[in-house]
Amino acid sequence: MNKIIVTGAAGFIGSHLVEALLKQGNEVIGIDQFNDYYDPFFKWKNISNFQNLANFTLIEGDIQSLEWQPLLEDVEVIYHQAAQAGVRSSWGKSFAAYTERNINATQVLLEAVKDAKSLKRLVFASSSSIYGDAESLPTNEEITPLPVSPYGITKLAAENLCRIYYKNFGVPYVSLRYFTVYGPRQRPDMAFHKFLKAVLNDQAIPVYGDGKQTREFTFVADIVAANLAAAIVPDAVGENFNIGGGSHVVLTEVLETMAEVVGRPIKRHYIEKMLGDARHTAADISKAQRILGYQPQVSLRSGLNQEWEWIQSLY
DSSP states (O other): OOEEEEETTTSHHHHHHHHHHHHTTOEEEEEEOOOSSSOHHHHHHHTTTTTTOTTEEEEESOGGGSOHHHHHTTEEEEEEOOOOOOSGGGSGGGHHHHIIIIIIHHHHHHHHHTTOTTOOEEEEEEEGGGTBSOSSSSBOTTSOOBOSSHHHHHHHHHHHHHHHHHHHHOOOEEEEEEOSEESTTOOTTSHHHHHHHHHHTTOOEEEETTSOOEEEEEEHHHHHHHHHHHTTOGGGTTOEEEEOOSEEEEHHHHHHHHHHHHTSOOOEEEEOOOTTOOSBOOBOOHHHHHHHOOOOOOOHHHHHHHHHHHHHHHO
16 A cells, blocks of 8 residues: 555545545545635535545645645655646736745645655646647647746746756656646536536536637546556656647537537627637647556547536536
8 A cells, every 4th residue: 555645635636636546545645725716615525435534634734834744754656736726817916826836835845855765756737838829739748838827837837846856856756737627526617617517507608719729628537547657657757748638629619519418509608818828739648658658538528428417416
């Protein structure tokens, strides 16, 4: 039985990851701040299935003020999922929350683990937002990151912190650059959650700009599989990987698929394009395929079906 820490354990991706790790028989320490960026009710619901299991310990707290040394004893893997998410909310006054939770918290964690004797891997949740409007699609890891949102800038800074702690102190990090993740437990501020909830309530869904933007959509189970691989593959240390779902589609096509899944037409309400949104994202995942053995398994239609079932049970 391995001892593992997951930060952001009650979040969308973190809770799925914890569940998979517990099923494998690991001992998991979950850390979550339960802040109010979105209703903590969702986070408590995310962990309700495993909250009371004997091999799970929940620590409610802020990464920056935890007593790390005793927590790190015998810990072999850390999955650092905790972050201040949301591209569109990262402008203006709320930016301070992004620098605190994405940059400062990551630095505190890296500082704490740099002397941790048992640590074999730190898997960092990065984002396709670091690329911004990438100069070529699909985008590979060698392209110079040029974020177009303050959020993207903080994720890139955190990734760079991981890199310099690896170079200077040997912290064995791997960075996974997630491309638009969806599925059950998706945050209420995320597009598919909002869209499907609107459909359920027979409301029009908000479409930013002309609806011709493209995204690479990745189902949450595929993200979990990439994390599990990143923690054990020897050649992954010190590397960055794109994790995409192999579903690169125009938003208007997504809405057509969604209409088929829910079995009714979808009303649309077009609103102005948002600052900080990349126009197109597409992942070149050949590096993750080659080194991590990563292969996305869940099609967009199948994934949307699963998220729709979850939305109906939630509301």
